[in-house]
Amino acid sequence: MGEALLSRLIARAAYQPGEILISDPMQQRREFLAQQYGVGVTADNSEVAAATEVLLLAIKPQVFESVATALPSLGQNGQVPVILSILAGVPLSKLERAFPGVPIVRSMPNTPATVGAGITAIAPGTQVQPEHLDRAKTVLQAVGDVVQVPESLMDAVTGLSGSGPAYVAIFIEALTDGGVRAGLPRAIAAQLALQTVLGTATLIQETQLHPAELKDRVTSPGGTTIAGVAQLEKAGFRSACIEAVQAATERSRQLGS
Ligand SMILES: NC(=O)C1=CN([C@@H]2O[C@H](COP(=O)(O)OP(=O)(O)OC[C@H]3O[C@@H](n4cnc5c(N)ncnc54)[C@H](OP(=O)(O)O)[C@@H]3O)[C@@H](O)[C@H]2O)C=CC1
């Protein structure tokens, strides 16, 4: 996810490569990132503590405690950066305990950020002033839309839009398989499935139609669509989507505790 943000930030010239320093423990990754994006790289997390504007935390929640404990205090050069955390589940209270007095914005982006079509929810911590929030938004708006939510909703955001690209990808893959089963060549089925999802999303976005209204417009009485819809309902598609978001939300809560 860190690379998804990085690639778009550079493509949009939100930051120059020379203004970005990335810490990663794997030499191969460091070499790749330096070569691909022209950014500075280091194996020493304490070097990023010298950040002046934004310190993006893009590690896994499971290693947060060990990484945070090993970091020296921030802002030794007199300028305290905003910490922008994308960690699933890790609450502001835990982040603020690890970095006392530092402005922290908890956020949940998603992978469409890579192509500028992301959506990120943010929740500011107790030390965050409007200019800190602006700095965090500058980063996140370069990769898509930004919405602000109360922190209590961040796990639900994680279950929906954070994890959602995986659900949608599975749906596209499954539609493709359906087409293949119905006799279509795979390449044509994949093109039809992808454009159906993309086109439907664009249609809903541009017309502001309620999804149920759009479904009704496609569904001719006694026709093909209602036969397909009936099968989706029988298989519990709607319920599976609801349960998927719920399970991911629960897992986000667990990761932060
Ligand atoms: N994937 C997604 O769609 C989304 C992920 N997130 C959040 O983003 C974060 C990263 O997830 P994701 O990108 O999927 O996972 P990855 O495993 O791909 O990324 C984790 C990164 O952290 C690096 N890393 C591991 N240990 C350390 C360390 N001690 N110090 C510095 N860097 C370290 C890894 O380096 P290396 O690989 O070289 O070991 C890797 O680059 C998580 O907190 C997740 O909750 C949020 C929104 C969406």
Ligand SMILES: O=C(O)[C@@H]1CCC=N1
């Ligand atoms: O699967 C995960 O834990 C991360 C958080 C949201 C999307 N991917």
